[in-house]
Amino acid sequence: MRGVQIGLIGFGTVGSGVVKVLEENGSLIEKRLGQPLILKRIADLDLDTDRGVSVDHVQLTRNALEVIEDPEISIVIELIGGYEPARSFILNCFRQKKHVVTANKALLAIHGDEIFREARRHGVDINFEASVGGGIPIVRSLREGLVANRITSLFGILNGTSNYILTKMTDGGGEFGQVLQEAQEKGFAEADPSMDIDGIDPAHKLAILLSLACGGRVRFDRIYTEGLSKISPLDIQYSLEFGYKVKLLAIAKIEASQVEARVHPTLVPIEHPLSAVNGVDNAIFVTGDVVGPTMFYGQGAGQMPTASAVVSDVVELARNVLFHSAGRVSTLSHQDRYIKAIGIKDIERVVTRWYMRFSVVDKPGVLSRISGILGKNRISIAAVIQKGRQAREAVPVVMMTHEARGRDVIRALKAIDQLPVVLDETVRIRVEDKLS
């Protein structure tokens, strides 16, 4: 039979998008691939909800095994998300010699090691373009487009929800809690938003990108993660005065001897292309030792952008099926025997410049006490903004420091926050001046 037969497990939002793409652009894809993609079976527990797409020629089932064990199906798309049963389904696909496409970043960040190893052991491919940056072709760009490069750094805006919230706060939308609530009402944030705003979701994606860039195993729990909840519009405004925007950045700096990997609010120079990435958009700024700085930009989530990535992966694996070229590109962009564990530098040893906002009683000697403690901890001040004088009330004192170690900053701020003249926990945000 002509064509490449595929199965889908998970008929939710993205799954419906995939069906829609195959329906609307199927003939275009056939012109490109040379053969039709035939969606033979879909498995989902819910077979009743109308997804608004035609499944007349598809066999629907509540039993995922009917997809996994169908001998005619050579590629299975896993879109149920979460750890289990997604993990078991994928491992079962491998045993059935089926190639897999997944968008499941959490699963790959935590269990990627096992999953990639098992795929190799069974001689099948697993593709996961949709796991990072929605429809942006960043995974294949790292694996193929930049194959001649040692990747030296990656800076990503990888979470649409948190970028939307920061953009709204920058545009005068109010305090974090208020903007979050509006985002939830508009459907831009989940009812439980913690994966997004606490930085877990972008950290999952960073783990995947870092694995690809270095060809290695990344221990997810070694990636430092800090969310948005302590950022106030005041910090965004002061940052602008210093010439920076506040972004939730996923950062990897890769040197031969050590790797930094961290997700946290970051001051980004206002003229840097990442500063212009607003709303739910995503972007990945990648520097290679040959190509120099590059950036990949687009919608980081949503039904159709994600479906675009899923189908591009299916087409790639279908080409491998048709040309008997499975394993043509290594999953982690390096051959098995070169896959190594990547050691990640402790966040307390990471050196950056810092933005600090102190809430202090405005009386003589306060600034000198603070700067004294900073100095004792090897933190020197590059610039200070102090406005408004309201005796005996809290006033903000805002500083930009020179480069300082995380450990020193923690120690200094612990001492400063215990001073009686300091009225609230000091806000501190890392600064990245050189993003390549």
Place this chain on the structure above:
Amino acid sequence: MRGVQIGLIGFGTVGSGVVKVLEENGSLIEKRLGQPLILKRIADLDLDTDRGVSVDHVQLTRNALEVIEDPEISIVIELIGGYEPARSFILNCFRQKKHVVTANKALLAIHGDEIFREARRHGVDINFEASVGGGIPIVRSLREGLVANRITSLFGILNGTSNYILTKMTDGGGEFGQVLQEAQEKGFAEADPSMDIDGIDPAHKLAILLSLACGGRVRFDRIYTEGLSKISPLDIQYSLEFGYKVKLLAIAKIEASQVEARVHPTLVPIEHPLSAVNGVDNAIFVTGDVVGPTMFYGQGAGQMPTASAVVSDVVELARNVLFHSAGRVSTLSHQDRYIKAIGIKDIERVVTRWYMRFSVVDKPGVLSRISGILGKNRISIAAVIQKGRQAREAVPVVMMTHEARGRDVIRALKAIDQLPVVLDETVRIRVEDKLS
């Protein structure tokens, strides 16, 4: 013998860059590909100049045939540029069943039809990532990353020289001629800069991108091309007042019934990501019907970025050699039998908004004469700026129009420029408000 053997024709700037990449990152590339890339032969007329790279293990020759006819070589890199003998060398490679990597945009834009057809006929691959956007992986993104999409529009800053000149003029660097001369002195512009500043080079690149997006033959002479030489700092300043930057854009708008393809100075909304692309950087803003808007950004030229793209192509073809999967991805992203001629809409029929700057004598009734002629030609005015009143001297009157057809604008300006109160040729620049 282990490894994939390659040959290089053209040991100039980019060729030396390729040798350097293979030397410095060869072992990294081997970890990714699984086999070494072995540069066996280099052909160039000049074998004396020191390129600063090691060629100890390479056989140098002045005779390209020694590369083309070496039976051990399976991939030939063509980097001599120009039409001949590059074209003949490439066609000869195909006859010898060798896959080809080239950066030669002019050749592909003019002779692509013949070259792609001959590659198909001989069952070999030709890759050309380096022909557009330096190291930016835009060709493979169109062919593979966005394979699920009907591409609906492309907007590219595809020429570093002209973007550098416009950026300098925007930053107060002076008139066009002066900035061009400085760019030449700094090596950012050629001694004969016409290919760049007249828009020929970006039009070559647009022809290639459009062929990829539509899977078709593009007649290069149907792409309207207009250069920078009439733009003055005054126009850049007025554009900023209207909320726009002036960019030399390569534009393709693709509808089922018709295709627009044109290169000209363009007013781009200041908040659009393309407005933030400065200096010699390039970017391609691509919209697909599934993925939505995406952007690809990086250094558009230069030895090492271009070498990055060349080597990524070599690796891709080497994978095809190792997996016997030549033809796996179609050259123009569509199978042969679907390649069609792409009809391009006549520029006079293209509808855009317009920026116009009239140099007029400042006396009563002038604005009404001009707007009368515009009105008679179905051009309506959206906004006017008129500053400075110097009786009997030339003053600028600047307008933004609503949407108007090219033909109507040409006719109206011809009549207006013949008025005795109009002292100089009217400057008109197309405006693009919606770039997706």
